[in-house]
Amino acid sequence: MASTTAAQETIAIPDRKGKWKRIALIVLIALVAAGAAAGGMYFFLSKNPGKVTVHPPAPPVFVPLEPMTVNLLSDDSDHYLRVGLTLKLADDKMQAHLSDHMPEIRSRILLALSNKHPEDLETLDGKRALAKELIGLIEQPTDAGAPAIHVEDVLFTDFVVQ
Known part of the structure; x- marks a missing residue:
């Protein structure tokens, strides 16, 4: 009987190292995505707005x-x-x-x-x-x-x- 209780104990102990690796990987992916979004916004919003000029129609x-x-x-x-x-x-x-x-x-x-x-x-x-x-x-x-x-x-x- 002692052998069956030992087998049950090894199954019940979760692996804590693998859990932290998953959390660290998710956080890293979220940071990379946020950085890419910020870089994209900077790229598109920092263009020279003077290039697109809208001229009002000439008065009749x-x-x-x-x-x-x-x-x-x-x-x-x-x-x-x-x-x-x-x-x-x-x-x-x-x-x-x-x-x-x-x-x-x-x-x-x-x-x-x-x-x-x-x-x-x-x-x-x-x-x-x-x-x-x-x-x-x-x-x-x-x-x-x-x-x-x-x-x-x-x-x-x-x-x-x-």
């Missing part, structure tokens, strides 16, 4: 046109339209090109306006349609090979139908 350029007065098409009596326009452009280059060709652009606008009926311009939808039509007329090329003028919007500053 507004070009007011002289007010125009035209006779409208009418069957019963004389009607006229007095309109003031301001063009919203993307940049100064468009403004320079526009001012170089202003007589031709004003002529296009006057011809388009004089071809309208008073009833077409009474409603809000009629005015919006006119603005879109004027954008198309202004954006047509003025010279062969010349850059096209890009108009973002046509704004009415004065609009009188009588």
Whole structure:
């Protein structure tokens, strides 16, 4: 019987050296992982933030046109339209090109306006349609090979139908 109790005693005593080795290995792995994480953060966050610059969009350029007065098409009596326009452009280059060709652009606008009926311009939808039509007329090329003028919007500053 003595031999069976001795065998039970050797099984019941745990190995303390192996337990400390496992704990030391886990702590070492955790320290290496924390060091790698800290090094990665330092590497990615220490890059020069000046390389990525975000430029705010350039403010639009507004070009007011002289007010125009035209006779409208009418069957019963004389009607006229007095309109003031301001063009919203993307940049100064468009403004320079526009001012170089202003007589031709004003002529296009006057011809388009004089071809309208008073009833077409009474409603809000009629005015919006006119603005879109004027954008198309202004954006047509003025010279062969010349850059096209890009108009973002046509704004009415004065609009009188009588």
